[in-house]
Amino acid sequence: MKDAKHQEPAGKAGKWTIPGYGLLQGLFVSGRNMVESYYKKERCPVIQYPEEKADISPNFRNFPFLCYDGDRPETGLRCTACGICEKECPPQCIYIVMDRDENGKAKKRPKVFDIDISVCMNCGICAEVCPFDSIYMDGQYEMATDDRFEKLVLGLDRLAKSTDYHMQLRPKEATAVMEKRKAAEEKKKAAAAARAAKAKAAAEKKAKEAKEQAEKNADDAKGGTE
Amino acid sequence: MMLGNVEFEMAWLAPEQWPRLPQHLVEWLVALCGLPEWLVSIAGWFTSAGVVVGVFMGLFALLSLIERKTLARVQNRYGPNRAGWFGILQPVADGIKMLTKEDIVPAKADWLLHLLGPVLIVIPSILALGVIPYGQDWVPVPLELGLVFFFAVGAMTEIAVFVAGWASGSKFPMLGAMRAISQMVSYELPLIISALAVVMMSGTLSLPEIVESQGGYTLGFLPQWNLFTPWGLSAGVVFFIACIAEANRCPFDLPEGESEIVAGHMTEYSGFKYALFFIGEYLGLFAISALGITLFLGGWQSPLPIFDFLPSWLWFFAKLAVVIFIFLWIRATFPRVRIDQLMRFAWLCLIPIALLSLPTAAIWHYANKANNDIVAWIATMPLVLIPWVVLTVLFNRRLSPATTRTYHFAE
Numbered sequence: 001m002k003d004a005k006h007q008e009p010a011g012k013a014g015k016w017t018i019p020g021y022g023l024l025q026g027l028f029v030s031g032r033n034m035v036e037s038y039y040k041k042e043r044c045p046v047i048q049y050p051e052e053k054a055d056i057s058p059n060f061r062n063f064p065f066l067c068y069d070g071d072r073p074e075t076g077l078r079c080t081a082c083g084i085c086e087k088e089c090p091p092q093c094i095y096i097v098m099d100r101d102e103n104g105k106a107k108k109r110p111k112v113f114d115i116d117i118s119v120c121m122n123c124g125i126c127a128e129v130c131p132f133d134s135i136y137m138d139g140q141y142e143m144a145t146d147d148r149f150e151k152l153v154l155g156l157d158r159l160a161k162s163t164d165y166h167m168q169l170r171p172k173e174a175t176a177v178m179e180k181r182k183a184a185e186e187k188k189k190a191a192a193a194a195r196a197a198k199a200k201a202a203a204e205k206k207a208k209e210a211k212e213q214a215e216k217n218a219d220d221a222k223g224g225t226e
Numbered sequence: 227m228m229l230g231n232v233e234f235e236m237a238w239l240a241p242e243q244w245p246r247l248p249q250h251l252v253e254w255l256v257a258l259c260g261l262p263e264w265l266v267s268i269a270g271w272f273t274s275a276g277v278v279v280g281v282f283m284g285l286f287a288l289l290s291l292i293e294r295k296t297l298a299r300v301q302n303r304y305g306p307n308r309a310g311w312f313g314i315l316q317p318v319a320d321g322i323k324m325l326t327k328e329d330i331v332p333a334k335a336d337w338l339l340h341l342l343g344p345v346l347i348v349i350p351s352i353l354a355l356g357v358i359p360y361g362q363d364w365v366p367v368p369l370e371l372g373l374v375f376f377f378a379v380g381a382m383t384e385i386a387v388f389v390a391g392w393a394s395g396s397k398f399p400m401l402g403a404m405r406a407i408s409q410m411v412s413y414e415l416p417l418i419i420s421a422l423a424v425v426m427m428s429g430t431l432s433l434p435e436i437v438e439s440q441g442g443y444t445l446g447f448l449p450q451w452n453l454f455t456p457w458g459l460s461a462g463v464v465f466f467i468a469c470i471a472e473a474n475r476c477p478f479d480l481p482e483g484e485s486e487i488v489a490g491h492m493t494e495y496s497g498f499k500y501a502l503f504f505i506g507e508y509l510g511l512f513a514i515s516a517l518g519i520t521l522f523l524g525g526w527q528s529p530l531p532i533f534d535f536l537p538s539w540l541w542f543f544a545k546l547a548v549v550i551f552i553f554l555w556i557r558a559t560f561p562r563v564r565i566d567q568l569m570r571f572a573w574l575c576l577i578p579i580a581l582l583s584l585p586t587a588a589i590w591h592y593a594n595k596a597n598n599d600i601v602a603w604i605a606t607m608p609l610v611l612i613p614w615v616v617l618t619v620l621f622n623r624r625l626s627p628a629t630t631r632t633y634h635f636a637e
Contacts, residue, residue, distance in 0.1 A: 019621040030559040034299045
């Protein structure tokens with residue numbers, strides 16, 4: 001055999017085989033597969049889909065969802081309706097309307113948040129750009145409906161999902177996000193405390209100065225009368 | 227026991243007689259109505275034929291499911307399990323689908339021959355099933371020349387395949403039919419020659435008598451089937467391989483090699499005509515396996531004397547199940563061979579071995595006359611082993627680096 005790339009056939013020089021031995025080996029392999037498929041899971045790894053479902057990987061991503069803290073999406077929604085995802089979305093499937101009070105002041109939460117999943121291309125850019133850890137890619141894949149229009153536009157009611165759901169879907173990512181948010185909160189609290197302390201100190205200093213001034217004035221007045 | 231004016235025999239109810247029970251009942255009922263003797267016989271014949279057709283159509287439906295299940299298990303799947311319990315209704319679903327499909331006849335086809343093709347495929351298989359001895363008392367048609375009849379009607383399938391290929395009026399069926407014919411004619415030779423060895427030994431062409439000649443046990447427990455003799459072993463192996471090719475089963479299912487010729491002679495068929503090809507193929511598989519069991523595996527004889535109490539037809543069908551399972555196993559394992567390999571294998575390998583089993587059988591016959599088994603084995607073993615030794619040498623020489631073909635353009 002000149003070419004080393006060739007796989008050597010079973011019956012090489014000096015190594016004799018019986019005709020039909022390879023066939024029997026093949027029969028043995030297929031027979032073992034057949035018998036073991038009845039009692040070994042790895043020999044019959046079929047998942048019978050509608051009844052059984054495969055565990056999805058944390059890397060699996062499908063249409064986006066919105067995360068909320070606490071129990072109620074009305075109060076705990078992380079989304080501030082900043083509109084970054086709406087602007088970044090390449091197929092422009094996100095539609096956001098800011099919620100405003102009667103004076104026209106932004107309440108920093110969405111009144112309408114729609115995602116048209118017939119347009120969405122599952123790129124995940126919205127989840128990447130969100131600065132408020134609000135929008136993430138979902139793990140749902142049973143999205144078929146009998147309606148092309150209304151049922152393929154997901155509103156807040158279908159988009160809002162709890163942090164628990166996120167934790168269940170992607171534990172690693174969700175834990176990191178929770179820690180980050182906690183740290184940020186603590187930092188904020190610490191900063192607020194520091195600011196309060198500073199303000200207090202400033203107030204004290206001011207009071208002290210005022211007192212000193214008053215004393216000085218009093219002294220001056222005294223001296224003046226002498 | 228007399229019921230009315232005609233005899234009703236309680237012996238009909240014995241398990242051994244169950245397959246014949248419908249025939250007996252119909253004959254008894256017709257006779258009870260006072261109809262003439264010839265009408266009673268005709269009614270009996272039709273019932274007897276109906277039992278054979280019904281049993282094997284049922285087995286065909288069952289096999290179509292079991293085959294898919296077995297193949298699935300080899301491929302680490304479950305197989306059909308949606309229609310009914312364990313997919314038991316799958317054959318029904320397939321049947322309904324096939325029946326309700328549109329029947330398309332190509333514009334260039336000869337419509338009459340196009341219709342005759344699938345019909346002619348099914349008929350010989352059913353005819354061939356008629357002469358097989360299924361049980362001690364269950365031979366639908368006890369022909370004196372059963373074996374000749376079997377091969378004669380078996381050869382009709384070749385004509386049917388060619389009719390189908392020719393009448394379709396397009397090139398793939400034509401090419402497929404020519405390939406199928408060349409394959410079936412080539413493999414008919416080793417099939418018949420190896421069956422001839424059995425005829426030489428048992429001295430009869432009647433299938434029931436061939437089965438009876440295999441009765442009895444050596445040393446009280448070894449069944450005296452033809453397979454357990456030196457000539458029977460070599461002839462049996464050749465017969466089995468030729469069987470696979472005759473039944474168009476994998477790895478010799480070239481007539482329907484879809485990668486080369488779409489579906490061979492079945493390319494232009496759809497709907498129930500297409501289903502008829504499958505029925506014919508499976509019935510042919512049953513028929514040829516049944517013949518193999520009759521010739522080499524002792525037909526309805528039980529494998530051990532202690533099992534003699536079971537009805538004989540049960541043993542026949544148990545053996546049939548085993549043989550069919552081996553067919554399935556082979557189908558699940560081996561890839562399809564090439565047409566030139568197939569033809570070379572038949573003419574250069576199977577036919578010489580089959581021919582050699584004839585003198586082996588003759589020597590066995592005369593050595594056995596002296597009632598000395600050991601002498602007979604010693605006298606015949608060289609003849610059995612010679613082809614295998616030659617094959618081994620050739621096989622290894624062919625695979626040796628000096629003769630291995632190198633593919634210059636397939637890198």
